Amino acid sequence: MIGLSQRPGRKLACQQAVELVTGYLEGALPRAQRRRFEAHLTSCADCPEYLAQIRVIIALTGSITPGDLTSRMRDDLIGLYRRWRADEDQGIR
Amino acid sequence: MRLPALGTTAVSEDPDSALVGRLRAGDEQAFVELAEKYQGAMLSLARGYVPSIAVAEEAVQDAWLGVLRGIGRFEWRSSFRTWLFRIVVNRAVSAGIRERRTVPVDDMEPVVDASQFDAGGGWRVPPEPWTDAADDKVIAAKISARILTAMDDLPPRQREVVTLRDVQGLSSEEVCTVLDLSQANQRVLLHRGRSRLRQVVESEFGSIR
Numbered sequence: 001m002i003g004l005s006q007r008p009g010r011k012l013a014c015q016q017a018v019e020l021v022t023g024y025l026e027g028a029l030p031r032a033q034r035r036r037f038e039a040h041l042t043s044c045a046d047c048p049e050y051l052a053q054i055r056v057i058i059a060l061t062g063s064i065t066p067g068d069l070t071s072r073m074r075d076d077l078i079g080l081y082r083r084w085r086a087d088e089d090q091g092i093r
Numbered sequence: 094m095r096l097p098a099l100g101t102t103a104v105s106e107d108p109d110s111a112l113v114g115r116l117r118a119g120d121e122q123a124f125v126e127l128a129e130k131y132q133g134a135m136l137s138l139a140r141g142y143v144p145s146i147a148v149a150e151e152a153v154q155d156a157w158l159g160v161l162r163g164i165g166r167f168e169w170r171s172s173f174r175t176w177l178f179r180i181v182v183n184r185a186v187s188a189g190i191r192e193r194r195t196v197p198v199d200d201m202e203p204v205v206d207a208s209q210f211d212a213g214g215g216w217r218v219p220p221e222p223w224t225d226a227a228d229d230k231v232i233a234a235k236i237s238a239r240i241l242t243a244m245d246d247l248p249p250r251q252r253e254v255v256t257l258r259d260v261q262g263l264s265s266e267e268v269c270t271v272l273d274l275s276q277a278n279q280r281v282l283l284h285r286g287r288s289r290l291r292q293v294v295e296s297e298f299g300s301i302r
Contacts, residue, residue, distance in 0.1 A: 013210075013213060013214025013215060014210060014214060014215050014216045015203070015205070015207070015210040015214035015215075016214060018203075018204055018205050018288075019203065019204060019284075021284070021288075022280055022283055022284035022287065022288075023280060023284075026265065026280055026283075028276070028280060045219070046216045046219035046220060047216075049219070049220050049222050049224065050205075050220045052224040053220060053223070053224055053291050053294075053295065054287055054288070054291055056224050056227050056236075057240065057287055057290050057291045057294065058259055058287065060227070060233060060236050060237045060240055061237075061240050061244075061255065061259035061260055061287075061290065062259055062260065062262065063233075063237050064237055064240065064241050064260050065133075066131075066132075066133025066134045066137065066256075066260060066261075067132075067133035067136070068129075068133070069128055069129045069132045069133075073128070073132060073150070074125065074128065074129075076154065077124070077125070077128045077132075077154070077157060078121070078124075078125065080154060080157060080158060080161075081121055081124050081125075081161065082121075084158065084161045084162070085119070085121075
């Protein structure tokens with residue numbers, strides 16, 4: 001994968017920096033690599049926008065509400081619940 | 094402060110503790126509320142393992158039955174949702190044709206096309222700036238809607254990780270437990286998935302706004 005062949009101490013190229021974004025956001029980069037990544041951000045005109053875009057994508061993905069329960073599924077599940085309860089109640093008796 | 098035992102989630106910290114308590118007390122409405130909260134994510138998760146939506150729905154129904162049967166013995170060793178999603182994956186795997194496969198970590202394509210960089214690895218075609226525009230609520234809603242459809246086109250494993258992490262808000266540890274992934278593989282899938290969504294939004298931003 002791009003970025004992993006990078007020798008320590010050398011400056012990051014943008015092409016390598018974009019591959020480190022998730023590791024950076026996850027707090028998973030080794031310290032030296034994190035420092036190089038952050039140093040790159042302060043000196044690069046475009047990578048901060050890239051990182052900001054990924055952050056916006058994460059935030060907006062988080063605003064998605066998964067599909068509503070359809071009334072058919074809801075009825076099915078209520079039926080499931082009641083059958084289960086009936087079985088349970090019989091078991092208790 | 095009393096700390097929870099290792100490997101357990103404090104009941105009071107679990108966002109679902111109240112609903113689970115009511116479900117255990119026999120409250121049907123609590124079951125419906127849990128279904129409203131999780132059915133969408135459960136279906137999306139199951140869909141990655143089975144050949145059709147109909148089979149995914151069956152697997153999810155089966156998972157709910159597993160929840161009802163098991164909730165009395167649930168011990169908060171994980172969060173409720175981790176336990177729930179784990180049941181879904183188990184049911185879907187039994188119902189599905191797809192083997193739980195390992196994730197190829199090598200052989201990964203770059204997340205930004207190589208043609209966007211010059212020979213030195215600097216941007217030749219820098220990212221089109223659009224984050225400022227996304228501050229606008231109307232534009233943000235349009236982007237979210239586009240992300241939702243773009244998620245359907247992600248490879249199943251990437252979609253599952255993005256759904257659990259970024260839509261459902263699970264921690265990386267929880268996602269690894271649910272999907273039986275290593276931290277490194279979880280990260281690779283998240284990286285690919287998020288990057289792909291960014292790419293879609295960027296390439297279509299002119300028509301989205």
